[in-house]
Amino acid sequence: METTADTKCTLMAVTARIFAAMGWRGTTTRRVAEAAGVNEVTVFRHFGSKEVLLKEAIAWSSAQDQFPRLPAVPGDLRAELVSWARAMHAIVVRKRAMIRTCLAEFEEHPELAHVACDGPMAAMQDAVRYLTAARAAGRLTAPGAIEAPVVMLMDTLFMEGVIGDVMPECSPIAGDQAIELFVDVVLRAMGATEER
């Protein structure tokens, strides 16, 4: 017989996918079982209840993706930030349905907040650390909080990734070069000494 890890893993993957598309209420144990090709009873034998199944599935899904890291010592600011932002944006795009659904479910299941928030938060602090180092090295001349432009970049990457498919006409900027433009805005706002 197949190992139990396989079944449990399949169930979590299927559950995460259905949850992303249909939300908490739409993720019925019958649908999960059918999509996973197992009996509905098996779902309850593994997880005990729908609530446990969903929470484990969401946590498992958010543990899958790993966020990009910026170099310890800033090199080519623009190139490194663009690459970082591209990776960030790619993650958001890949998980847009999950992000949208989690945002909506926070209202009824606020305990989901921290699982989905830890990764992006760490990434943002990484960017703050990176840019602080760059400014300490005299390569960013603008004064003021370094958090503001970082928050703006993160929010933009999230928003554009999340709404990209559902209302593509909402962004007047063509997709591929948009991220470079956003990074340029940030760098110019922070007084980058190297002009592109």
Added chain:
Amino acid sequence: METTADTKCTLMAVTARIFAAMGWRGTTTRRVAEAAGVNEVTVFRHFGSKEVLLKEAIAWSSAQDQFPRLPAVPGDLRAELVSWARAMHAIVVRKRAMIRTCLAEFEEHPELAHVACDGPMAAMQDAVRYLTAARAAGRLTAPGAIEAPVVMLMDTLFMEGVIGDVMPECSPIAGDQAIELFVDVVLRAMGATEER
């Protein structure tokens, strides 16, 4: 007997509120009827089906809020943009639950997209128009697309407004001055000639 307009209006308001909090599946005709203090049958007599009820309620709700406009001729750039951004942010905050829910429901009900997208889009084009005029007047010196910083500002106002309550620790910037900081980032990136 009370006029029919009253009942229908109450039903739409109640439905919009419940939908924002519980989503499409969570908005049951029983719950709506109970919250509105009417019989469930009355709901069907007014709207015919749950689908019609929800679509009319959402459209009615999104027709309620009116978005800010920037002056036809740019005056004090920073003051006008801050005031505009504050008003924008206030709308998003007031309707955060509805926005989150709509974002999630787009997956299953894509026809909701344009009702919730028209307002913000018009506001963004207004901002582009305003800043283009300011640049034509020689008050913004940076070259490049004017859309990028506007998109970033819009995305930031949306994101911060939408996630503000659910993960307040996510924004490292204190609430009230954050918007001014964001506007300053935009202005500096665009090469505003007036320093604050």
Added chain:
DNA sequence: ACGGCTAGCAAGCACCCACTTGCACACATT
């Protein structure tokens, strides 16, 4: 060969869902 583990299947329980039907009551207009 045997016990434990994992799974399938069939059936059922109590509840919620959207939606319908039939009847009665109060009011407003005519």
Added chain:
DNA sequence: AATGTGTGCAAGTGGGTGCTTGCTAGCCGT
């Protein structure tokens, strides 16, 4: 007085939902 309109109430239909129970069958290590 008659009519129409908006509403309430009681009941019911067919289906979905979370979850349980009892029973069977295959695979595993011992």
